[in-house]
Amino acid sequence: MDLKKFFTPASVAIIGASKDISTINGKPLHYLKKHGYAGTIYPVNPKYEEVGGCLCYPSLEDIPGPVDLALIAVNYRLVPAMLEQCVKKGVGFATIFSSGFAEAGEEGRRMQGQLSEFASKTGLRICGPNCQGGVDLYNNTAAAFSASLDTTPFKPGPIGFVTQSGALGFSIFNLAQENGIGFSYVISTGNEVDLDCMDYIDFMIDDPNTKTIFLYLEGVRNGRKFVKMAHRALEKGKPLVVLKVGTSEIGSRAAASHTAALTGSDAVFNAFFQQKGIIRVDSIEGFIDLGKIISSASVMPKGNRLGVVSISGGGGVLCADTAEECGIRMAGLQIETVERIKKEIPPFGSPLNPVDITAQAINTAEGFSNVIQAMLADPGVDALVVVITMIVGEPGLRMARDLAGISAGSKKPIIVAWTAGEQLMGEQFEILRKSGVPYYQSPVRAVRALAKLMNYHDALPEKSAGGRLAESSIKNGEIPSLAMKILKKTETVLTEYQSKKLLGSFGIAAGLEEPAHTEKEALLAAEKIGFPVAMKIDSPDILHKTEAGGICLDVQDGNQLVKEYGNILQNASQYNPDARIKGVLIQEMIPPGVEVIIGVNRDVQFGAVIMFGIGGIFVELLKDVSLRIAPVNEKEAMAMIRETHGYKMLAGARGGAMGDISALAKTIERVSSMAMALGPRLKELDINPLIVLPEGKGVKVADALVVLQEAD
C-alpha cells in the first residue's frame, strides 16, 4: 500500500489546532516545526488568525491549496463532521488523535463502526482514532503529539516501527533514539478503523529506507493478512521483530480490555512466528538490544556460528553459556586460526573458542587486533563478540580504535561487550559509537541480541522449511467429488466412517474398512478384508465407542464375529437407547506402530491451524504438540514432527522400529491441503490415532472425527 503521502505529506492540516503546546492539539504543529518539516502547515481553528507562526483557517475548505494529510484533534463527537469535510476537500489521509471510541464503551464503539464504514465508502484512508500519529525521520515529518518528540534532532536509520500502543511505542522510540538507534518511520496505529498495522508494514516492506520492521503488537484483526505480510517480509529479507504482549492469561485479558483488539492464543502466535522467521522479543530492551546491531552494523551474520574473544575467561564462558541457551553454535576454529592466536597470547590464555586472550592484552596492542583478525578470517566464524572488562586509559582507547578500524572493513559483524561504566569508559565508548560498532555493557545481552539475527538467517527462504508458501498437493479449491457429496449432507459431526471417507478422498488412507448393516454383510466384509478384523459400532450418536462397549478387536473368525456383532449392538443400545445405529464397521486390524495425532483447529485470526503430537502420555499429559498455520509443506511437516519431545518414539527409541516418518510428513501436508481446500467448512479434525508403521510401510488412520461448519 502506498503510504508515501501519509508519512511524507506535502501539506498538513491540523484540525482543532491550539496555541497551547502542552496540549494534544497544540503539540503536532510545534513538533512539525521543531523538527524542520519542509511542507506547508495549515492550522484549522475558527478561534485563531495564526498559530505558531502559521496562518490559521476557520475551516478545512478555506485552505487555499491541496491537503495531503489532515490531523484531527477535536472532541470525538465532532470527528465524523470533520471527516466529511476531508472528503469534500479531497484530503488523502486523516489521522485521528481523538479518543472516546471503542476503548471508551458502547457509544464509542458505535461511532467507531461509523468511521470504519465511512472510510470504506469514501476511500479516505484513516489512521487511528485514539492514536498518537506518525513520524518520518528521514524527512523530518513529525505528525504526532508524543512528548518523546521533544528530543532533537532525529536520528534516522533503517528501522520502521509500527506500534499498537502510542504511549509505550513512543517511549520505546525515545529510549532507542537515546541509545543511538535510528528509525525510518514510527507509527502509532490506534484503534485501526481503516489502516491497520499490516498496511503500514506492507508499505515499509517496499520502502528502501527501511531494512527491518519493529512491531509492538497487542492483537491482530486479520491473521491471514499478517501471514501474507510476514511472508513478503521474509522474501524481501527484511526481519520482522515483534513484541507481542498478552502471553499470560491475565495479561491477555487485560490487553483485550485496553485495546479493542482480539488477543489470539499465544501458542498459535508462537508457532506462526517460528514458521515465518519472525523474531520475537519479550521486552523493551529486546528491541533496544537488537536495534543496536541493526541500526549500526552494516553487515548481518550469514550463519549461526559464533566466535568469542575475551579479555576475561569468565566473560567468554558467559558468552558460550548464552550461545547454548539461544540455540546458536560456538564456532569450531581451524587449526591455522588456533596457531595464529597461540602466537599472540600467553600460555595461560586459551586459543580455542571462546578465546581467552587474558588481561595481558593490555600490553600488546597488535596482539589484540591480530587475534580479532584471525577469528574474522576463519571461515567457520559467522560473527564475533569481543568481551572487554576493566581496560581503562590508553590501552582501552587503543582497543576501541582497533575495533573501530577492523569493524569498518569487516564482512562479518563485530559486537562488543564492554563491562564497565560510562564514567570510566566514556571516551572508549564514544569511539565505538562514532564508528558504528554496536556495544553492550553485558556479554549476555550482546549474545542474546546477536543470536536472534543469527537464527533469523536460518529462516530465510532458501534455508527454511516455512520460507516459501506451501504449495498444496491438491490444487486450491479443487474439492474431490466424493468430498463434495459428504459436505452436502446436513450433519455437522461426521461418523468415523464418513470422516475416514472424507480423508480418503484427499489421499489420507485408513485401513480397509466396510460398513455392515447385518450379520451377513459383516461376514462378507470380514472375508473380503481378511481375518483377523476389528469391529466398531457405527452410529453418529455414539462418540465414545470404547466406553459404550462398541468395539471389539482382533476378531479371529466367523463364529466370533457373529457373536460379537450381537454383543456390540446390544451394548450400544443399552448405552444410549436413542442412538441411531447404522450397523457395525468391519476394519482391517492395523499392525502395531506408533500412535500419533494430527488435528486441525480454526483459529479466530489465523484460520486453519495444524497440530501434531505423539499419542498417549505425550499429548495427554505433557501437551507435547507442535503447531503451524496452514498451509504446511512436507519440509515444514518434518520440522513439526522433529520438534516434539515425543519424536524419539518415531526414531527407534526404547527398542522400537524406526517409523515411516516420510509418509507421516506427507500425511500432515495432505491434512493441511485438505484444510485449505475446505476452508471454513472444516471446523475441527482429529485423526486420533494415526498409526505410523515401520519405515517403508506407510501410515494408517485408525480413527478420525470431522466436525463441519454448517454451510451458509
Place this chain on the structure above:
Amino acid sequence: MDLKKFFTPASVAIIGASKDISTINGKPLHYLKKHGYAGTIYPVNPKYEEVGGCLCYPSLEDIPGPVDLALIAVNYRLVPAMLEQCVKKGVGFATIFSSGFAEAGEEGRRMQGQLSEFASKTGLRICGPNCQGGVDLYNNTAAAFSASLDTTPFKPGPIGFVTQSGALGFSIFNLAQENGIGFSYVISTGNEVDLDCMDYIDFMIDDPNTKTIFLYLEGVRNGRKFVKMAHRALEKGKPLVVLKVGTSEIGSRAAASHTAALTGSDAVFNAFFQQKGIIRVDSIEGFIDLGKIISSASVMPKGNRLGVVSISGGGGVLCADTAEECGIRMAGLQIETVERIKKEIPPFGSPLNPVDITAQAINTAEGFSNVIQAMLADPGVDALVVVITMIVGEPGLRMARDLAGISAGSKKPIIVAWTAGEQLMGEQFEILRKSGVPYYQSPVRAVRALAKLMNYHDALPEKSAGGRLAESSIKNGEIPSLAMKILKKTETVLTEYQSKKLLGSFGIAAGLEEPAHTEKEALLAAEKIGFPVAMKIDSPDILHKTEAGGICLDVQDGNQLVKEYGNILQNASQYNPDARIKGVLIQEMIPPGVEVIIGVNRDVQFGAVIMFGIGGIFVELLKDVSLRIAPVNEKEAMAMIRETHGYKMLAGARGGAMGDISALAKTIERVSSMAMALGPRLKELDINPLIVLPEGKGVKVADALVVLQEAD
C-alpha cells in the same frame, strides 16, 4: 570466620610497592590513599625511600609497627620467600596479587601446592594468588588494584560481593556503583589456595553491614561447605545471589581451563540452588537489577502477590506476562480496593490488577497517589510495580515526588518502571534516585528482579521444604548390623538380592524374596511366598537379566517352576559361560502400580545426590527427573516428586489409581538417610523400578543395584 582484620586492617604492608600508579604494584597504595584509608600504609621495596608520600621500607622486618595485612605484588617465584617473612613478622593476612600459579601450567601448579601447605602449616591466612584484592567500602579500605577503584567516592551499602573472577567481578562492581548500588565488601578470591569463597561468605553472613551476598562463581572446591554456608545464610535471612557460569558444556570446559576450579554438573547446582533458596541470576544485569532493589528499598516483599499500576495498558500487560513467566502471582484485589480505584480513573481504564489508570493520570495528581495508596493498603498485595511512560515536565515531576513520598513510609516495596530516556526524564529520575525508589526503564526488568525476591521469601526456613537441614530417620553413622555385614564383603557391585537386603536394612522394603540354589529350595521358597511368583537368575556377573533370558514372571505352580528353573540356568550359562551362578531368586509377584526410579549418585563437589523420576518414557526419553543434594527430608521428597512432569501418573492421570505418594516420599527420605549413613562407601544406587502401589498400599522395590566404593 573472622576476617575483620583482613578487610579492615589497622596497617597494610605493600610488598613490591611501585611509584608507577599504572602498574599492579603501584595501584594499591594509590587507591588506599585515594579513598581515604585511615590506617597505616607501609610500602616495602629496597629501591625506594618513599612511595606516594609514605616512608618505604627495604623489607618487611624493617617495619616498626605490627602489620595486619600484607599485599604481595612481586614475581611469583619470590612469593614463598615473602610469605616466610610475613610469618616471621607476625602478619595476620596476606593477599597475593601475583599470577603464574596453577593457571599458568605445571610449575605454577606445583608452587601453588606449596603455598597451600604453607598456609595450613603456619596459620598465615592467604587470599589469592592471582586475585585483585579486597575492598571494605564502609571503612574506605581499597586493598586492591582494579581500575574500577578510580571512581570516587565509594557508595557503601548492604551488598557483600565475592567474585572468583577479578576482572569480571570488579567490572560488575563498577557498573553497579554507577547505578547507585551500594556494597559493604568486594573480594576477588583468585586461586583460593587458603581462603575460599565460602570463608568470605561465612564472614559476611555474620557481618551487620551486609544484608545480601552476591557471588560470581566459576567452580566450587568443597560442595558440603557451600551447603552449610547456604544454609546459614538462609537461616539468617540473608539472600545469596549467584551468577554461576559454565552452564553449557563448552562454557564449562572453558571455565575449568581458566581457573583451576572444578565446574560441577549444572543440573546438580540448579537443584542445590533451588533447595537452599539461592537466587540465581544469569547475567551481569541480573546482579544490577536485583541490586537496585536490595540497595535502596528499605523493605522486602513478604509474599509473591504482585500489584501493578500502569499509565499505559500495554505496560501493565507486559508486567502480568512477566509475572507468569517468573512464577509469581498477580494479586487479586479486594472489592473495596477496586471501588476506591474506580473513583480515580476514567471509565476506559481498568480498576482490576494490572490497574490501568490511563494517561489521564497526567491531569489528576491526587488520583495517581490515591490509586497507589489503595493498592498498598490491599492485604492481597505484597509489592507494587508502577509503570509510567512518556509523562514529561511538571506532571512527571509530581508523580516522581508522589512516589518518593509514599515509598518512604511504605511497608511494602514500590518499584518504578519508567520507560523513557534520561534526556527527557533526568529530573524525574533524580527525585527517585535521591529518595531511594528503585526504578528501571523496562517493566520486564523491574518485574523479573522483584520476582526473584518475592520467590526468595518462599525459601525462608519457616516456609520452605529445604529450609531446615533434614533430620535423618537413621541416626547418622548408625549403620544397621546387616548392612555392616554386606559392606564387609569384597564385592563392589552387589547382586539384586544383596542390594535389596542392604536397602531392607535401612527400612526400604522389596517384595518377599528367597534365594534358591536348587530346584527343591526354589519350590519351598515359592510355597512360602505363595504362587504366582517371579523367578530371576541370581548372579553377580549377569546385570542384564532380561537380555540373558534370566527372568520368568507370573509362574503359576510347581510344575511350571521346575521347568523354568532349568530354562533359566541354561539360558544364563549360554549367555555367559563364565558367570558365577548363585541360583535363582524366587520373588513375590508385585501387583501393578506406577514404576518409578530412585537413584543416588556421588557428585564430586556435593557428595550424595538423590534422583527421582517416573519410569519409562519420562526418565528414558524425556530425562524428566528431579535432583536434590542429600540429606532430603520427607517434605523435600514430596517437592521432588511434584516437580517432575510425570508426577501426574501418580496423581490418577489416564484413568490410573492415585499412587501411595506419602509412602514414596518416606522411601526417598530413607534412601537419603542411607546415603548419608554410608557416606562415600555408597558409590551408586539405582532402585529401578520401585513400584508405587495405590494409596495406602505402600511401595515395593522390584529391582535394585548397589555399587560400593572399595573401603580404604
